[in-house]
Amino acid sequence: MMRDLQRRSILCPNCRKLVSFDEARCPYCGISRPGAWWKNNLWTRGFNNSDQLIRTIIYVNVAMYAISLLLYPQSSTLSLNPLFFLSPGDTSLLVLGATGTIPIDRFHRWWTIVSASYLHGGILHILFNMAAFRQLAALVIREYGVYRMFLLYTLGGIVGFLISYLANVRITIGASAAVCGLVGASLYYGKSRGGIYGRAIYKQISGWVMFLFIFGLLVPGINNWGHGGGILAGAAFGFLLGYQEKKKENLGHKILAGGCAVLTLSILAWAVFSGIYYRLTG
Secondary structure (H helix, E strand, O other): OHHHHHHOEEEOOOOOOEEEOOOOEOOOOOOEOOOOHHHOOHHHHHHHOHHHHHHHHHHHHHHHHHHHHHHOHHHOEEOOOOOOEEEOOHHHHHHHOOEOHHHHHHHOOOOHHHHHHHOOOOHHHHHHHHHHHHHHHHHHHHHHOHHHHHHHHHHHHHHHHHHHHHOOOOOEOOOHHHHHHHHHHHHHHHHHHOHHHHHHHHHHHHHHHHHHHHHHHHOOOOOHHHHHHHHHHHHHHHHHHOOOOOOOOOHHHHHHHHHHHHHHHHHHHHHHHHHHHHHHHO
């Protein structure tokens, strides 16, 4: 009897509370047919499990970094300088989707404003970006929800790279513009919410912004336009999408996040396929 009950019980895909598999509507959150297969597949579980989504984004970044090293291994840098250790070659980054005026104006590769967020120029570059992403993503998921976090991350990168393109940045890569989208959304949240907690968030994230500003001034080659564009995009979309205390995540957020996921995976698959094809035939 207990075994049969366990087989017929599931976690509601929306509120994550234990319900019967054949419930017509979740008694806790009201979602219809919580046991439907399309609400309990790998795709929806990935979005419903915030830790799994964070890990997946990190894994995709690491995979793209590894591919960029292996695609043209003879051009990768094994310098003793930690800033350039394990740096993919320019050709590898270009064919896999680096963005900027060169890829867009010369080769009409507008899709690179998405793919560039998943490419990195060295081991320290990806380690720093992924560490910052992991910390900020957890905060944004708690206050905005998992679907809106992915939207803010994706749109922050796109807008950041569009602004850097308009600012005539020739070639650029990295997740920092997308991470800055989370920074901007966190800034907006802290300022909008107010109170002791909101002010603490705003103060902490303002420290991040100050660090980014100083770092961008001192270190050559930093895409400050991308960082600034990502922060502005994150604040603007944070306002438009709302956060949990003002507006719970809804079907519209889920559809938009799913669309961004499909677009991102399609572009990255195309980047890898075309990069391998170019390597074999070039």
